Amino acid sequence: MNRPATVEGDEEPDGRRIRGERRRAEIIAATLHVIERDGVSGVTHRAVAREAGVPASSATYYFATLDDLLVAALTETVEEYIRQLREIIDSGRDQLESLAHVIADCSGPGRLRSLAEQELSLLAVRRPALRPVARRWRETVAAIARRYTDDDLVVRALVSTADGLCASLLLEDDPPAERDVVAILRHTLHLA
Numbered sequence: 001m002n003r004p005a006t007v008e009g010d011e012e013p014d015g016r017r018i019r020g021e022r023r024r025a026e027i028i029a030a031t032l033h034v035i036e037r038d039g040v041s042g043v044t045h046r047a048v049a050r051e052a053g054v055p056a057s058s059a060t061y062y063f064a065t066l067d068d069l070l071v072a073a074l075t076e077t078v079e080e081y082i083r084q085l086r087e088i089i090d091s092g093r094d095q096l097e098s099l100a101h102v103i104a105d106c107s108g109p110g111r112l113r114s115l116a117e118q119e120l121s122l123l124a125v126r127r128p129a130l131r132p133v134a135r136r137w138r139e140t141v142a143a144i145a146r147r148y149t150d151d152d153l154v155v156r157a158l159v160s161t162a163d164g165l166c167a168s169l170l171l172e173d174d175p176p177a178e179r180d181v182v183a184i185l186r187h188t189l190h191l192a
Contacts, residue, residue, distance in 0.1 A: 012157070024072075026052045031101040035116040040123055043069065067129040069110045077117040082140050095144045099162065100181040106166050107175035109126060115170055138163070147188045161188045163191045 002064075012013035029051035034042050043066060045059040052059070063069040081102055083149045088098035121137075124130035138159050145158040161184060 002149065020062075023054065027054065027059055027062055028072045028076050031069055032076065033115050034071065035119060036112040038117045042069070042071075043073075046067070059175065067127060070123065070127070071129050071133055074117065074120040074124075074130055076085060077113060077120065078133055078136045080113075081117070081137055095147055096185050096191075097182055099141065099144055099180075100178050100185055103162060103165050103169070104175070104178040104181050107169035107172065111170065114166060118167055118170060147190065148191065154189060158185065158188050161185065 009179050027048060031043060031048045034047050034051050035098075038047070045063070046056050047068070048069065049056040049059040059069070063072060084105075085098055088101055089095050120130060121134045124134035141159045141162045142155050145155040149155065165181060165184065
């Protein structure tokens with residue numbers, strides 16, 4: 001049976017490509033699990049491959065360097081936070097309250113993932129390859145702040161406050177409730 005020719009750019013689903021994307025996603029998820037359990041220092045191609053249940057060569061095939069692997073893991077967490085934030089905002093909830101909800105989740109069900117993201121973001125100080133991804137969350141927070149003020153100093157203060165809250169919530173035995181996080185963010189923006 002002859003297959004119809006495809007128009008350039010209009011590819012038919014390729015089983016190998018789909019399996020490859022799935023394998024790549026499994027390796028990224030395994031990387032995050034290793035970071036959640038052992039910290040960034042526990043990430044090696046072998047450790048990640050073992051966690052994913054794939055040959056070590058698969059981890060190096062999809063991610064040639066550890067930086068490639070760490071960038072992919074940080075991208076996954078940042079994109080997930082941004083997706084959650086957009087979903088809440090799209091539901092009609094106030095943007096600042098939505099941000100507070102995502103931040104407050106750092107100390108609850110999302111604690112381990114938040115811990116991994118914090119470690120990866122801090123590692124960006126030493127590893128420039130991670131910096132553009134680490135900045136994406138901050139840019140999203142800044143965009144929210146700009147909906148309330150055009151004062152660049154206040155925008156920077158809100159970004160710093162959000163970052164600080166995410167880190168401090170991981171350290172607290174009794175983290176603040178979401179309404180308290182909203183109050184802190186409103187105070188930073190000089191809102192009543």
